[in-house]
Amino acid sequence: MASARDFDIAVVGAGIVGLACALAAATRGLRVVVIERHPRARGASVRNFGLVTITGQDRDAIWSRARRSRDIWQAVAAAAGIPIVRHGLWVAARRAESAALLEAFLHSDMAEGCELLTPSAANRRCPELATRGLQAVLVSPHELRVEPRDAMPALARWLAREHGVTFLWDTAVRTVDLPRLDTSRGALSAGTAVVCPGDDLATLFPERLAAAGVSRCSLQMLRLENPGFTLPGTVMSDLSLVRYGGFAGLPEVAALQRRLSAEQAEWLRHGIHLIVAQSGDGSLVVGDSHHDADAVGPFADERIYALLLDEYRAVTGREPPPVRERWIGSYAVANGAVLVDVPAPGVRLVLVTSGSGASTGFAIGEEVIEGLGH
Template sequence: MSNHLIVVGAGIVGLANAWEAARKGWRVTVVERDSMARGASVRNFGMFSPICQPPGRSLELALSSRDRWLEITAEAGLWNNPGGKAFLALQEDEMQVMLEFSQMDFANAYEASFLSASEMQDCCPVARKDKVLGGLFLATEMNIDPRQAISVIPNWLGDAFRVEFYFDTPVIKTNTGEVVLANGNRLGADLVIVCSGTDTGYLYPGLLEEQGVQRCKLQMMRTVQQATDFSMGPMVAGGMSMGHYKPFSACPSLPALMARYQSEEPELVRYGIHAMASQSSGGELVMGDSHLYDDEITPFDIEVIDLCIINRLREMIDVPDWTIAERWHGMYMKHPEKTHLILPVNESTYVISATGGTGMTLAFGVAQACWNSGSFESDIGGRLL
């Protein structure tokens, strides 16, 4: 008889672990509270984004994740756009940081090219001719459609690997070797992996917070479907993202750029706004985002954040139709340093939390590393994370 794994949560972290375990011949059951996963994994951009990871182990995990995404998109028939991401510079100080990045010895790992204004036009035709001075193109970045992926992957795992899914089934407790469901039933397993995202505190109060993890809220929007002959090409990002992504911290001119934002555009800094956009499989533009933490988080969205994001994107790119069709927010758990935490809660149960805001990028790579090592003990938890 094969070993049995129960995964709690059908977001990307749960699905990644279900896939890796099933590949190893485990019998896998996924238990999801809702009728489909409705957390961060369907609320994000779908930016597979190695640039969020510093060179070294995290970047290696991201790149191995990329191989897994390419594999699953082919096998499960998912849409993807491996067309890279363009960082668009509107001012000379942004160009300078991008130039410095392109000259770093690690820039090749991100397949980074520094582009003049005309080169950027060729690479990213939506970049505004009258505004964009040039920028940085990163070829390893890839766009996926999170809504499609999170709804299709469970069916595919069921068909290809006989992974069993229980939807509408909240887990209220885990004991060694079993999970307890809200209806009172118990399911036994050799191993339980809890991938419950921002709701982990309901099962294990304080567990993530004791590690220094905070909640982070992001606002997002989506336009109506664009004309069928419109293609955005690569995903786009602006200068603010360089302050957020660790690899840029090596650039000597970054502090001066961030100081200018602080003095000229305090609202962007106050709300942690990035101006980023990707085009989804249906042709709509997905736009965001912002970052508010713990005590700053309310259930209500802030209109000025959406306006700042749209205004900045309108300076960067030409898009036929800016009509907003949907607005939403999402949340993730954020650790100041660690991209993932793997925490034992009893002899056979581990919590795996994506704590870098980059679970769509890293989940497959982290799951693969854990399952290839054959252990969730501190050997992996300690070294990887």
């Protein structure tokens, strides 16, 4: 383990937020070390959809950051050889109230580049969506998707190779008291530190995280076998319209909320909305649900998976293909989209507290490194 003042900046955590900070620091010519307790990233950043969601995001905190992050993802993916496996988002509205909400959204500046398709136009371009009951489909060209379990290791390898970032894997940081960081494998020193612990609320600065009201949210996910068709983009349904701030902030959401409460109360109770994201091999990542992680513990509930698959049937009009994988993910939640705290001079504690770090991570990395005066 290194001992002298070895690095300009130490980044704790090799999730997307940590790697985004490492990239922003390395491109400013700083000597960067990333310290990760696991042999590779295995938190939210590899358990999510790998989706940079733009259309429908909350304007102030997320939408503009997501657009900036998308641009960085595009550049990084090309440079690092990370495939962009899908572009675009298709929101399938099965209720008149959803269609009215999408119509209202289309008149906002956040809908730039989007189009609202009639059911027959949607069916011509995407026959995989169920026509029965379909009212309208919002098509957004802005999103992109990477395969997170491949993209995250590839991003780390590229940062090491092309930007000289040092990675210390299998190494837990126990304390940060600049210039010293104590780890499970010895001490090192750095001029500044960025702690990006994801949903680890217990190891570093737990009192600051508790004071900020940070807790953990648990999500159930599935991967289905290749259904034998290719989706034109990532698919969402009516349930997503009450979750994403850019849609849910419109007055038209009230009528939709009433109807969903009457017709899909069980889905709402489990915080379920449908995202179907297709991978390069044709398989489908399907999710997700939202629960207080401490209340549900580490146990996946089969009823949640059944509700997700029911929504899949409703949106596609087809039986789902066999399930290949099931997993649980979790992320930090609090009031506000992002927490950037200063627990000590030269130290930043950075958490995405709204489940949107795949979309906003690269922009947050730039902001944090700029904020440190680098």
